[in-house]
Amino acid sequence: MKKASSLSELGFDTDGASPGFFRPVADVPGTPTSHRRRLTKVSVIGAGNVGMAIAQTILTRDMADEIALVDALPDKLRGEMLDLQHAAAFLPRVRLVSDTDMAVTRGSDLAIVTAGARQIPGETRLNLLQRNVALFRKIVPPLAEHSPEALLLIVSNPVDVLTYVAWKLSGFPASRVIGSGTNLDSSRFRFLLAEHLQVNAQDVQAYMVGEHGDSSVAIWSSMSVAGMPVLKSLRESHQSFDEEALEGIRRAVVGCAYEVISLKGYTSWAIGYSVASLAASLLRDQHRIHPVSILASGFHGIPDDQQVFLSLPARLGRAGVLGVAEMELTEEEVSRLRRSAKTLWDKCQLLDL
Ligand SMILES: NC(=O)C1=CN([C@@H]2O[C@H](COP(=O)(O)OP(=O)(O)OC[C@H]3O[C@@H](n4cnc5c(N)ncnc54)[C@H](O)[C@@H]3O)[C@@H](O)[C@H]2O)C=CC1
Numbered sequence: 001m002k003k004a005s006s007l008s009e010l011g012f013d014t015d016g017a018s019p020g021f022f023r024p025v026a027d028v029p030g031t032p033t034s035h036r037r038r039l040t041k042v043s044v045i046g047a048g049n050v051g052m053a054i055a056q057t058i059l060t061r062d063m064a065d066e067i068a069l070v071d072a073l074p075d076k077l078r079g080e081m082l083d084l085q086h087a088a089a090f091l092p093r094v095r096l097v098s099d100t101d102m103a104v105t106r107g108s109d110l111a112i113v114t115a116g117a118r119q120i121p122g123e124t125r126l127n128l129l130q131r132n133v134a135l136f137r138k139i140v141p142p143l144a145e146h147s148p149e150a151l152l153l154i155v156s157n158p159v160d161v162l163t164y165v166a167w168k169l170s171g172f173p174a175s176r177v178i179g180s181g182t183n184l185d186s187s188r189f190r191f192l193l194a195e196h197l198q199v200n201a202q203d204v205q206a207y208m209v210g211e212h213g214d215s216s217v218a219i220w221s222s223m224s225v226a227g228m229p230v231l232k233s234l235r236e237s238h239q240s241f242d243e244e245a246l247e248g249i250r251r252a253v254v255g256c257a258y259e260v261i262s263l264k265g266y267t268s269w270a271i272g273y274s275v276a277s278l279a280a281s282l283l284r285d286q287h288r289i290h291p292v293s294i295l296a297s298g299f300h301g302i303p304d305d306q307q308v309f310l311s312l313p314a315r316l317g318r319a320g321v322l323g324v325a326e327m328e329l330t331e332e333e334v335s336r337l338r339r340s341a342k343t344l345w346d347k348c349q350l351l352d353l
């Protein structure tokens with residue numbers, strides 16, 4: 001059977017127009033140039049579990065006019081593209097393209113990198129470093145060359161170190177290189193607290209910062225529901241709610257990914273929604289605050305010479321990172337954050353970039 005993804009590939013002569021259905025109207029002028037909307041292009045590099053969860057969430061949320069998919073496996077890539085294209089009747093009209101060649105990403109507004117090795121059950125994210133740095137050396141330079149004005153959003157793990165790697169290899173300003181960071185950990189944190197307090201997770205304000213990984217830091221001092229401090233109410237409802245109990249909740253958040261990976265082999269849906277929410281804030285210039293991986297030197301006493309990327313609550317818009325919220329942290333939170341920074345910076349320094 002002939003393989004084709006469009007009628008023109010099967011030999012139908014459509015000449016790129018709607019064949020026979022619509023008669024051109026001679027005296028109606030085209031849309032004036034000044035009224036034409038600039039089209040938005042998003043590229044997703046790596047069409048695996050995570051890349052496809054992100055692509056499909058972006059598609060359903062109507063954020064892009066064109067989505068380009070890139071992967072090293074041509075058959076899987078074409079299969080994923082066709083499968084999404086076949087949902088066209090239920091979705092906003094979006095041009096979907098795919099190729100193993102990075103040229104397909106040309107002119108992207110936002111390039112999301114999910115390519116690379118993932119953890120096997122029990123493995124840490126930092127274990128993936130050498131394999132994924134080697135891959136980034138191949139991916140990032142052509143990506144930056146084809147879309148020199150793009151925002152780069154890194155998702156592959158270990159995400160904080162790879163965001164640093166992408167910053168170095170792309171030559172982009174730090175404001176345009178962002179890691180998905182602890183946006184996902186913060187959602188897990190809010191979910192666990194919301195379940196406990198029997199409220200909607202969207203009404204829980206709570207941040208995890210630092211590394212997306214084992215040394216992440218829960219910011220207990222600023223947690224609130226409807227403006228009410230959560231820590232106080234937790235302490236009142238549990239007679240012995242102490243540091244150990246708090247550390248237990250933080251560890252439960254860190255353990256979420258390990259549990260899902262041991263059960264289904266990978267995580268995908270939550271990161272899909274997490275990254276789509278970042279894409280919306282960036283592309284639609286929402287100025288929303290997200291805990292994402294950014295260049296953190298100089299914040300909360302992280303030394304200026306540690307060019308480390310880790311998550312802090314950042315204001316995101318069309319230009320990328322617009323600012324960083326000056327959170328008031330306790331001494332304990334600051335010291336944990338600096339430890340997280342040191343762990344990540346030690347890894348960055350081992351790389352020859
Ligand atoms: N930052 C976060 O919160 C999260 C990060 N991740 C990370 O995302 C990454 C991807 O995870 P999965 O999608 O589950 O893995 P996967 O194995 O399903 O997909 C990875 C894809 O990358 C592709 N790839 C490999 N080399 C490539 C190249 N040179 N060019 C283009 N594509 C290439 C592979 O063919 C594969 O399709 C992993 O590093 C994982 O740890 C996963 C979940 C959450």
Ligand SMILES: CC(=O)C(=O)O
Nearest residue numbers: 125157184257267271
């Ligand atoms: C795999 C991973 O980084 C996560 O789900 O948090």
